Amino acid sequence: MSALIEVEGLNRTFEGPQPVRALRDCTFSVAAGEMVAVTGPSGSGKSTLLNCLGLLDRPTSGTYLLEERDVIGLAERHRAALRARRIGFVFQDYNLLWGRTALDNVALGSIYQRERAADREGVAKVYLDLVGLSHRQRALVETLSGGERQRVAIARALACAPSLLLCDEPTGNLDSETGDAILSLLEGLRAGGQTIVIVTHDPSVAARASRQFGMRDGTLTAEV
Amino acid sequence: MVPGEISKDRTGLRMADLVAEAAVGITVKPLRSILTVVGIAVGVAALVATVGLAATTARVVSERFDELRAREVTIVANRLENLPSDVDERLAVLPGVEVGGVLGPATSQSRPVRAFRTGPIASVPIIAATQGGLAATRPSITGRSLDRILPGQRVALLGGDLAVALGVRQRTSPTTVFIDDVPFTVIGIIDRTEREAQLATAVVVPASVAVEMWPDPQAIVLIDVEAGAALEVAAAAVLALRPDAPGSLGARVMPEARNLRTDIAGELNALGLAVSVTVLGVAGLAAVATMMLSVLERRREIGLHRALGARPFDIGLRFLAEATIIGTFGGVLGASSGLIVVALVGTARNATPSIPAWTPPVAVVLGLAVTLLAGAYPAYRAARLDPIDALRG
Ligand SMILES: Nc1ncnc2c1ncn2[C@@H]1O[C@H](COP(=O)(O)OP(=O)(O)OP(=O)(O)O)[C@@H](O)[C@H]1O
Ligand SMILES: [Mg+2]
Numbered sequence: 199m200s201a202l203i204e205v206e207g208l209n210r211t212f213e214g215p216q217p218v219r220a221l222r223d224c225t226f227s228v229a230a231g232e233m234v235a236v237t238g239p240s241g242s243g244k245s246t247l248l249n250c251l252g253l254l255d256r257p258t259s260g261t262y263l264l265e266e267r268d269v270i271g272l273a274e275r276h277r278a279a280l281r282a283r284r285i286g287f288v289f290q291d292y293n294l295l296w297g298r299t300a301l302d303n304v305a306l307g308s309i310y311q312r313e314r315a316a317d318r319e320g321v322a323k324v325y326l327d328l329v330g331l332s333h334r335q336r337a338l339v340e341t342l343s344g345g346e347r348q349r350v351a352i353a354r355a356l357a358c359a360p361s362l363l364l365c366d367e368p369t370g371n372l373d374s375e376t377g378d379a380i381l382s383l384l385e386g387l388r389a390g391g392q393t394i395v396i397v398t399h400d401p402s403v404a405a406r407a408s409r410q411f412g413m414r415d416g417t418l419t420a421e422v
Numbered sequence: 423m424v425p426g427e428i429s430k431d432r433t434g435l436r437m438a439d440l441v442a443e444a445a446v447g448i449t450v451k452p453l454r455s456i457l458t459v460v461g462i463a464v465g466v467a468a469l470v471a472t473v474g475l476a477a478t479t480a481r482v483v484s485e486r487f488d489e490l491r492a493r494e495v496t497i498v499a500n501r502l503e504n505l506p507s508d509v510d511e512r513l514a515v516l517p518g519v520e521v522g523g524v525l526g527p528a529t530s531q532s533r534p535v536r537a538f539r540t541g542p543i544a545s546v547p548i549i550a551a552t553q554g555g556l557a558a559t560r561p562s563i564t565g566r567s568l569d570r571i572l573p574g575q576r577v578a579l580l581g582g583d584l585a586v587a588l589g590v591r592q593r594t595s596p597t598t599v600f601i602d603d604v605p606f607t608v609i610g611i612i613d614r615t616e617r618e619a620q621l622a623t624a625v626v627v628p629a630s631v632a633v634e635m636w637p638d639p640q641a642i643v644l645i646d647v648e649a650g651a652a653l654e655v656a657a658a659a660v661l662a663l664r665p666d667a668p669g670s671l672g673a674r675v676m677p678e679a680r681n682l683r684t685d686i687a688g689e690l691n692a693l694g695l696a697v698s699v700t701v702l703g704v705a706g707l708a709a710v711a712t713m714m715l716s717v718l719e720r721r722r723e724i725g726l727h728r729a730l731g732a733r734p735f736d737i738g739l740r741f742l743a744e745a746t747i748i749g750t751f752g753g754v755l756g757a758s759s760g761l762i763v764v765a766l767v768g769t770a771r772n773a774t775p776s777i778p779a780w781t782p783p784v785a786v787v788l789g790l791a792v793t794l795l796a797g798a799y800p801a802y803r804a805a806r807l808d809p810i811d812a813l814r815g
Contacts, residue, residue: 278732295726
């Protein structure tokens, strides 16, 4: 099976009075269906790597093949199209839209695919069911617990049927029990063939991935 | 390099989603959106009201003016002796004539006039008139007019302002004024006229007396005619007054006063427009501030949308859509309130409200344009936000 992600010599330097080399010569690949974890201390460049993989940030140099296409030099509208159709994001602090229902938030996941609102809602119900929240679909997200909020966020990321699910500290705001449940959910998705990259500084989270990379000062270290 | 699959699959927001998302965006801070709408509405309403009120006023003024002018005929002879002594009677029998007679300066220059022997001297224009000529100015008179005056009887009517200036008003007993030191009995005071406003500061004496006293009183005949009869009366009056030599008289019919209407409307509009455009401008600046604030507050939402696949263009478009909704509400609300104001004021003043048909639609479009202009910079800033910075909040 060919690699979903192939990264070679990836660098990301933040310019400024004191330039920060957040990524240094990162080289790795992720096969379709893998669940890969990246661990490392705070400030080691994990989020920067994830943002580059998610086409939200542009690496300073290096190559990046996503599903075998070179995505480094793509114009912004094509990168946006890939984010809309191929990539799902899960954030540490959920990034849900307050004042809206769980269903509304999940339906937002595919809004840039130009699907009809009614169709998007239908799909959203399926994914809310998948994360075990079909009974809460009409609840405003601010009334949900932390674990429930993260489930809504995962359902939203899945709603665009992404080939790549990127999770930045998905359990960072949750107690260990709730975090555990979220990880089980991700494991279940992976079992269904979903490719997942998780960034975390928690080794116990990383341990549940199929593969782990360590990260230190912008450099990918040992593959565990 | 770009796979065909990507370029073929269009991304971006459907129209319905764009409108729905913009509507939700506005209702997140309802009070703020309402205030922005009200600001734009006030500007638009001011615009509509000024144009409407100016048009209504101009119409009232010029309708009254037009009406009077169209109902006026003036006839000029070289000398007063050229006119028969029974001008009033000859005119009265003509069809279309309400009333008419002599009314013109008795002297080429103002004359010294004083009330009582010792009163202050004023330099005053003297008007020679017959009863019909005076009546044609549509005067309101306290006392008597020039009817039932014997030929050669030295009587006078004082203009209202002049009477006050001479101190005649305060006296109750019959008064005498001295014109060129010749005594005249004051039989009445002309409080007001609808035509020939200069009578307010003049002395009116009988034409028969003027002919005797001064060398060359001007021979002017003023006729108040029925609406639409001016031309007819002008021709007939010349014949009636001098059947022997109608060519010796010149008749004048007032031209249409339509130009005046636009002039008045134009002047009133210029001032009102300046004010309302300023109001609209201020509302626009306020809208820039509130929309900028809303962009700053919604950075995370903007970042999320970028992660979900929004292009910078989609983000900008979304804020412009919000501005469009606010501007449309503001424009429609403003135009309607402006129309209501015009209708209310018009009714209160007993005038038919009048407004150019283009005003409401143009005002709505202007309100929308101002809001879009105000939203352009915030929308641009939102579009240019770095998605990662935005996601961090
Ligand atoms: N926009 C930026 N401008 C300048 N420096 C930046 C920027 N973003 C990140 N950095 C720097 O890059 C380095 C890596 O940051 P990054 O957020 O990737 O770390 P991280 O591993 O995700 O940390 P944490 O575990 O705390 O989230 C840090 O030193 C950070 O200060
Ligand atoms: Mg991070």
